[in-house]
Each structure stands twice: as C-alpha cells, then as structure tokens.
Amino acid sequence: MDVRMEIVYHVPKGPQANFTSDGLHASQAILIAEDMLKTKRAKSIAFLDSYNTEWTLKELKEYMIGIQTxxxxxxxxxxxxxxxxxxxxxxxxxxxxxxxxxxxxxxxxxxxxxxxxxxxxxxxxxxxxxxxxxxxxxxxxxxxxxxxxxxxxxxxxxxxxxxxxxxxxxxxxxxxxxxxxxxxxxxxxxxxxxxxxxxxxxxxxxxxxxxxxxxxxx
The missing domain is CATH 3.30.420.10 (Ribonuclease H-like superfamily/Ribonuclease H)
Known part of the structure; x- marks a missing residue:
C-alpha cells in the first residue's frame, strides 16, 4: 500500500510548518516517520492512503504486520x-x-x-x-x-x-x-x-x- 505523509514539524522555541510527502510505500513511510520522531521535532505525523483514509503510525505498523501472511x-x-x-x-x-x-x-x-x-x-x-x-x-x-x-x-x-x-x-x-x-x-x-x-x-x-x-x- 502506498501512502502520503502529512507532517507537522516544530522547531523548539521556533516556527512550525506543515509538510506533505509524495506517495511512498507504507514500509518506507514507517521508516521515515520513526526516524523523524527520534528528533522530537515532528509534532504529529499522519498517513493518508489512496482513499484519503487517515492512519496513525501504530495503525499502519499493525496493518503491515497483519498482511505478511x-x-x-x-x-x-x-x-x-x-x-x-x-x-x-x-x-x-x-x-x-x-x-x-x-x-x-x-x-x-x-x-x-x-x-x-x-x-x-x-x-x-x-x-x-x-x-x-x-x-x-x-x-x-x-x-x-x-x-x-x-x-x-x-x-x-x-x-x-x-x-x-x-x-x-x-x-x-x-x-x-x-x-x-x-x-x-x-x-x-x-x-x-x-x-x-x-x-x-x-x-x-x-x-x-x-x-x-x-x-x-x-
């Protein structure tokens, strides 16, 4: 499944900006999201599928685990x-x-x-x-x-x-x-x-x- 990432990025004591990514395979999006969260500057990350259904990181990871079989x-x-x-x-x-x-x-x-x-x-x-x-x-x-x-x-x-x-x-x-x-x-x-x-x-x-x-x- 391909998703788009919607990211709210916040610089400590600084400005905040919203970003939307190009389409990515869900597994790639998960890796990018987890890396961004390590910086503690991504205030929020949401994932949108081709139907514009919104997924959280937890939901997307559970979905990817579930489809492996x-x-x-x-x-x-x-x-x-x-x-x-x-x-x-x-x-x-x-x-x-x-x-x-x-x-x-x-x-x-x-x-x-x-x-x-x-x-x-x-x-x-x-x-x-x-x-x-x-x-x-x-x-x-x-x-x-x-x-x-x-x-x-x-x-x-x-x-x-x-x-x-x-x-x-x-x-x-x-x-x-x-x-x-x-x-x-x-x-x-x-x-x-x-x-x-x-x-x-x-x-x-x-x-x-x-x-x-x-x-x-x-």
Whole structure:
C-alpha cells in the first residue's frame, strides 16, 4: 500500500510548518516517520492512503504486520490473443506477489471459444486474472494491473469512451469484481515487448498448451 505523509514539524522555541510527502510505500513511510520522531521535532505525523483514509503510525505498523501472511505487493501482467481463423482466444496472466517474507510468481493461461475480437480477449484476460486473485485470497489491497492493450487500459481509466456494448459489458464485469474483492486497481500501459511473459502464455493457450504454475522468485 502506498501512502502520503502529512507532517507537522516544530522547531523548539521556533516556527512550525506543515509538510506533505509524495506517495511512498507504507514500509518506507514507517521508516521515515520513526526516524523523524527520534528528533522530537515532528509534532504529529499522519498517513493518508489512496482513499484519503487517515492512519496513525501504530495503525499502519499493525496493518503491515497483519498482511505478511497474506499475498501483498501484487502485480498482474495480463494479455489476450485472438485467432480470427478458429475464433479461439488465449488468455494469459502472470501474477507476482509477496507472502510470508518470500516472493512468488503465478502463471496461468486458458483457452476460450466464445469471444469475437482481440479486444474482448484482452478484457477477458484481465477478468480471468481477477478470478485468480480471488483464489489467492487477494482482498482489500491495491493491485497493479499491467498490460499492452491501449483499449483496455485507456477505457478502464476513463481516458477513452467504451462505446462497444460487448466491451462495456466486460468493463462492468471487471468493475464489479474489483468492488467485490475490495481491490484498488492501478493500471499501467506497457509495450508488447515488455509484456512478453503474458503474451507468451496467451499464445501457448492458443496452441493448446496449458500452463498452471506457482514458483518462488528471487
């Protein structure tokens, strides 16, 4: 979870000033706050999450301890491929997360037959990744969703209108699932080259090669 720090800084027998930090990962914010408190010049420190909910240092530390046994620091790479000749779609996702002090990667793909366009396949790949997050137990956390589909990313962040009914239905499904899981999405658009892992998983699905694996990563 990323937070902003709001600090009231007081110089003994001198002026007082208020400061707001840029966004920081909660673990970094805790380290900075504890160091500032040692100076005894930080009159107060509050932490604001992406919903502008205010946390105390004690609350934030308890939260960070509590999530260690659950998947956190989650990043999802997704991609969908569509074969016009067969009308088949390959959906791929690679999910990176931390749990119990270790880092893991889940790779999953699936072949589906009911879609009509490549853009639908891209949306379906993201939705399928959400189903995997549900199975992992990822709830009430910020999650980074990373893909190379300009249509999906720009429509979900509201930069582009979603005029096609079929795509609007997929966008609604995704929003409903995010609300159900309590996930705060952070969408990132990357090049296809940088999304090669998810792209390969989608291509393997189209070639009837099923991938389901979870492994520890360094």
């Amino acid at each position: 659950e998947p956190h620091n989650v990043k999802v790479y997704f991609d969908g491929g569509f074969d016009l000749g067969t009308k088949n779609s390959g959906l791929g996702c690679a999910i990176y997360y931390d749990q119990n002090g270790k880092s893991f990667r889940l790779r999953k793909n699936v072949l589906v037959h009911e879609l009509d366009t490549n853009n639908e396949a891209e949306y379906a790949a993201l939705h399928n990744a959400l189903l995997e997050l549900d199975l992992l137990g990822v709830h009430h956390l910020p999650v980074k969703f990373i893909g190379d589909s300009q249509v999906v990313i720009n429509q979900l962040i509201g930069e582009w209108p979603c005029l096609e009914e079929s795509l609007a239905k997929w966008a609604d499904r995704i929003d409903e699932k995010l609300i159900q899981l309590g996930i705060q999405p952070q969408y990132h658009l990357i090049s296809r080259k940088d999304n090669r892992e998810a792209d390969r998983l989608a291509s393997q699905a189209l070639n009837n090669i099923e991938i389901i694996s979870t492994s520890e990563v360094n």
